[in-house]
Amino acid sequence: MVLKGKTHIFGDNIDTDVIIPARYLTTVDPNELAKNCMVDIDADFAGRVQKGDIMVAGLNFGCGSSREHAPIAIKGSGVSCVIARSFARIFYRNAINIGLPILECDEILDEMNAGDELEVDLAKGEITNLTTGKKYSSEPFPEFMQEIIAAGGEIAYLRKKFAKQEA
Amino acid sequence: MGMTMTQKILAHSAGKDCVKAGELITAKLDLVLGNDITSPLAIQEFEKIGLGKVFDKDKIALVPDHFCPNKDIKSAEQANVVRQFARKYDITNYFEVGQMGIEHALIPEKGLVTAGDVVIGADSHTCTYGALGAFSTGIGSTDMAAGMATGELWFKVPDAIKVVLKGKKKNMVSGKDVILHLIGKIGVEGARYMSLEFTGEGALDLSIDERFTIANMAIEAGAKNGIFPVDDVTLEYINAHSKKPYKVFEADEDASYAKVVEIDLSTLDYTVACPHLPSNTKEIANLGDIKVDQVVIGSCTNGRIEDLRVAAKILKGKKVHKNVRCIVFPATQKIYLDAISEGLIQTLVEAGVAVSTPTCGPCLGGHMGILAKGEKCVATTNRNFIGRMGHIESEVYLASPAVAAASAVTGKISAPEEVL
Ligand code: SF4
Numbered sequence: 001m002v003l004k005g006k007t008h009i010f011g012d013n014i015d016t017d018v019i020i021p022a023r024y025l026t027t028v029d030p031n032e033l034a035k036n037c038m039v040d041i042d043a044d045f046a047g048r049v050q051k052g053d054i055m056v057a058g059l060n061f062g063c064g065s066s067r068e069h070a071p072i073a074i075k076g077s078g079v080s081c082v083i084a085r086s087f088a089r090i091f092y093r094n095a096i097n098i099g100l101p102i103l104e105c106d107e108i109l110d111e112m113n114a115g116d117e118l119e120v121d122l123a124k125g126e127i128t129n130l131t132t133g134k135k136y137s138s139e140p141f142p143e144f145m146q147e148i149i150a151a152g153g154e155i156a157y158l159r160k161k162f163a164k165q166e167a
Numbered sequence: 168m169g170m171t172m173t174q175k176i177l178a179h180s181a182g183k184d185c186v187k188a189g190e191l192i193t194a195k196l197d198l199v200l201g202n203d204i205t206s207p208l209a210i211q212e213f214e215k216i217g218l219g220k221v222f223d224k225d226k227i228a229l230v231p232d233h234f235c236p237n238k239d240i241k242s243a244e245q246a247n248v249v250r251q252f253a254r255k256y257d258i259t260n261y262f263e264v265g266q267m268g269i270e271h272a273l274i275p276e277k278g279l280v281t282a283g284d285v286v287i288g289a290d291s292h293t294c295t296y297g298a299l300g301a302f303s304t305g306i307g308s309t310d311m312a313a314g315m316a317t318g319e320l321w322f323k324v325p326d327a328i329k330v331v332l333k334g335k336k337k338n339m340v341s342g343k344d345v346i347l348h349l350i351g352k353i354g355v356e357g358a359r360y361m362s363l364e365f366t367g368e369g370a371l372d373l374s375i376d377e378r379f380t381i382a383n384m385a386i387e388a389g390a391k392n393g394i395f396p397v398d399d400v401t402l403e404y405i406n407a408h409s410k411k412p413y414k415v416f417e418a419d420e421d422a423s424y425a426k427v428v429e430i431d432l433s434t435l436d437y438t439v440a441c442p443h444l445p446s447n448t449k450e451i452a453n454l455g456d457i458k459v460d461q462v463v464i465g466s467c468t469n470g471r472i473e474d475l476r477v478a479a480k481i482l483k484g485k486k487v488h489k490n491v492r493c494i495v496f497p498a499t500q501k502i503y504l505d506a507i508s509e510g511l512i513q514t515l516v517e518a519g520v521a522v523s524t525p526t527c528g529p530c531l532g533g534h535m536g537i538l539a540k541g542e543k544c545v546a547t548t549n550r551n552f553i554g555r556m557g558h559i560e561s562e563v564y565l566a567s568p569a570v571a572a573a574s575a576v577t578g579k580i581s582a583p584e585e586v587l
Pocket of ligand 1 (some may be wrong): 233270
């Protein structure tokens with residue numbers, strides 16, 4: 001799958017409380033959650049973000065609580081992919097489980113500006129900054145996780161598995 | 168090569184003789200946990216799998232603690248989703264308001280976790296049960312759904328940091344100061360993807376409540392889990408609370424660690440994490456004058472009986488400062504009752520403390536003590552992120568119950584010796 005979009009840049013240790021504050025956790029609806037995505041550090045993010053946009057961030061993205069509402073809010077806001085220097089582990093699992101593509105890449109953040117257009121080839125782990133022309137690579141997922149992503153998330157993966165067992 | 172304590176537990180639950188860091192395994196689960204925020208999403212996803220049954224109705228625990236007793240209509244609807252699910256599938260360990268407590272205090276107290284268990288919870292502080300020598304870790308709602316359906320989950324076997332605790336703590340320095348000090352030292356991502364394995368004579372010198380506090384905040388260093396060796400103190404707790412068979416695992420002598428961190432407990436002072444990261448720590452002497460508007464004593468980190476005893480000891484015969492609201496949350500109904508029979512609640516209320524029923528409440532900015540713009544709070548909770556306890560321009564300082572209680576008296580962040 002190849003994704004293309006404009007970037008929004010965030011720093012290190014973006015925690016799940018700023019991705020979606022607890023006061024908005026009284027719903028599981030992606031569209032409702034998306035309205036308040038990032039609101040505590042970037043008040044008009046929800047108004048600005050366009051479908052297909054890409055988030056680029058620093059270290060330990062998604063640290064803090066286990067709320068799956070965080071990747072759901074990001075996905076609900078139209079973001080097609082998150083690229084970070086590193087991800088907190090629960091966020092990493094959750095993103096894969098709900099089918100939000102994420103990539104780890106250390107260098108890209110230093111050499112880009114907000115609004116740059118990126119092209120991301122998920123299967124190859126290739127990232128191209130179309131604005132600057134530079135290319136970057138990211139470690140592809142282990143095969144087992146690729147299966148989950150290809151199935152469309154963990155639940156779809158399990159449904160397939162159980163259907164096979166019954167057949 | 169040898170295995171760490173965590174690796175041994177994971178190998179056992181995956182039916183393997185040996186596992187290595189980085190290996191992907193599938194482990195059998197002894198308990199799957201969820202709360203009123205994370206479970207509704209897990210339930211929605213669980214129903215999509217379409218199995219029509221849970222893997223084991225005795226091995227699922229549902230604890231409505233975050234926005235409960237419900238703070239508004241939406242949170243009441245969410246709690247009701249969990250309640251109806253518990254009835255539909257006859258879930259043994261559903262804890263209604265009136266029996267519940269904050270999940271990570273309640274689960275060990277009810278004997279639902281024991282040494283050697285593998286536990287997942289759709290709540291990041293599930294790592295608390297490492298205090299009992301279990302492998303327990305936080306996951307999201309979809310993993311919870313998969314766990315409830317299949318009774319197993321995939322894990323990447325973690326590497327570990329060995330934390331060697333030496334010496335004896337002085338004054339009223341507590342487990343909270345130890346973990347804040349460690350997080351300050353290694354950073355909020357210092358243990359990312361790894362286990363924190365606590366060891367050394369200093370670790371075994373800690374009370375079980377202090378071990379819970381320390382394991383609880385492993386996630387604040389980015390860790391997958393935190394774990395303590397099993398000793399007499401652990402077994403005494405387990406035998407008093409659980410009839411489940413336990414299994415004691417020990418790290419091999421030649422286990423390999425990514426890093427070894429040594430802490431001499433005798434050199435530690437009261438430690439406070441300043442806004443807006445748990446790693447932003449200072450010893451109290453270097454803190455300066457910080458006036459507070461609110462003091463919160465409670466949560467899954469420090470709402471246990473020892474914590475309430477310390478708070479009551481400091482507040483006995485004193486008054487909460489006139490510019491301060493002090494709110495105390497016993498973490499479970501049993502702790503609440505014990506605090507009543509020990510006279511602690513009387514002492515606290517006489518001092519001018521507002522005592523609440525068990526709930527997560529203000530810890531996550533839910534209800535029962537939300538901060539206004541510009542307000543400062545010293546809390547015994549575990550996170551001081553932007554907006555965590557209310558307005559995005561409010562500030563949370565993390566500290567021990569002793570420091571929090573002393574601050575309630577003086578109106579500024581203070582060491583307990585200032586009021587005792
Ligand atoms: S007390 Fe706070 S940290 Fe603990 S489970 Fe509740 S919200 Fe989470």
